[in-house]
Amino acid sequence: MASALTPLLQSRHIAHPLPGPRSRELQAVRDREVTSAFGSALPVFIDRAEGGILLDVDGNRIIDFASGIAVTSVGASNPFVQARVAAQLEQFTHTCFMVTEYEGFTEVCRWLNAHTPGTFDKRTALFSTGAEAVENAIKIARAATGRPNVLVFDEAYHGRSLLTMAMTAKVNPYKLGFGPFPEQIFRAPNAAPLRWPGGAENATVEALAAVETILADNGPETFAAMVIEPIQGEGGFLVPAPGFLAGLRAIADAHGIVFVMDEVQAGMGRTGTLFASEHDGVVADLMVTAKALGGGLPLAAVTGRTELMNAVHTGGLGGTYAGNPLACAAALGVFEALEDGTLLAHATTIESVVRARLEPLLDSVDVVAELRGRGAMLAIEFA
Structure with missing residues (x-):
């Protein structure tokens, strides 16, 4: 069109x-x-x-x-997204998938099952916002394990709903005056190299030891999920120290904890790969996507191991607007835009151009403390 x-x-x-x-x-x-x-x-x-x-x-x-806070990653008014949404608009704007079904919903699920990391059998559930999807990932983990507790990390941002506010680290503006919050949320240090007290070279080992201590103190058998962003968005585009995500994966496996990767902000091509966790070669049990997934329309998803996703009783997941047909059409346009890999290459090019210009400042300007990030998700810190 x-x-x-x-x-x-x-x-x-x-x-x-x-x-x-x-x-x-x-x-x-x-x-x-x-x-x-x-x-x-x-x-x-x-x-x-x-x-x-x-x-x-x-x-x-x-x-x-800003890209609408990491939403229009395929560009504003992308022609693939526009064409798909316009065609869907002529057919129908809404019919709840839990009442009468439509193909766009299942096609989005099919793409996510095929493209998210992990060769195991997968299922996907669609929702409207990142916070909603994060909450549902916790519901799925609790249903599958029968455990209550959730481990999150310093500097995390997971949303503005009551549970995801509890999971989010920053108080002002997100949590100020809105408590009390749900319990069963425990926070561990994130292995952020720049600020690690023992030095960047010790960040991974010491942060993983701190995680083990928190689990031991509270009973690892009580933890349903461990939730982390592969690159923390609101926390400052923090890239974890090498080996930290892999170490968390091993700890989760050792204790039967569901490992949840929150790719709401970093995923869908922003870092030069489809999903930011691919840079670390770490595969989650459940992956949460949103923002750029809908190309400007509200859409979110939880994708993961079939035995986890199907552990919830029928009717236990859903929502009136979950996987709205217009939003699903937009996502199919996003997938089309990403198909040839050009946009992923552009994200990598952006990183090369920015680093070439800004990295020399690390040695020449005293207040430039760090240039960090991956692909088009980059930050410079002054200190």
Whole structure:
């Protein structure tokens, strides 16, 4: 389905100082009508988006480094996504999959079962948001093991629902004033090389020892799941020290704990591989995906071992909008966009270009402490 709009130039252009006059007018309306509990990184209102550029209501073209918080990884208004969603829009917009089924849902599940790491037999459940999917991964792990406890890590971010707030490390703004939170959540240190007290070279061994101590103190047989992001997003794009994820995998195996990889922010091609955990060669029992999975529409998934996914009683998982047909159509467009590997190669190219420009600062600028990340998921830290 061809667009009648003129293609948006993929370059920065500032016609008016930000925010422009029309954005300021709309911001005044927003202040009157929308709760102040919603923050805003930039008080600019967007008229169009295409590729990596946002066009605001004042004619400014802005480079979209945020990508809707890691959602439009295949580019804003991707033609594959647009075409799939437009075709689905003509057929029907919603019928709950638990009431009457549709092919798009099963096709998304089929792709995830085939492409997520692990050669074992898999099943997938679709949901709407990353937090919802993380919660359901915990439900699945508890149903499969009969255990209550969950191990998470420093600097983690897993969502804004009550359970995922408990799993999230940062208090302000995510948890401040919203407690009490669900119990049975235990937190272990993450092997972040820059800040490890014993030095980067000791981060993996010492962090794994700390995990074993927490499990021993609370009874490893009481832990249903161990949940970690392969690269922590909100925590600061923290890449774990070499061997840390593999060590966690071994600990989980030793104690019969379900190993859950939260790839909500890092997954779907952002780091130059389909899933960030591929860089470490570590396979999870359950993998959570969202954000870029729907290419701009709300879609999330839990994919994992069949014996775990099917441990939940029939009717135990679901949701009115879980795997909405429009969102599933968008995901099929995302898969189509990723198919030839070009976007994965672009993510790797972005890393090469950024590192070539910024790595020399580590030696020449005292306050530059670290350049870290993988693919297009990169951060520079000042200290």
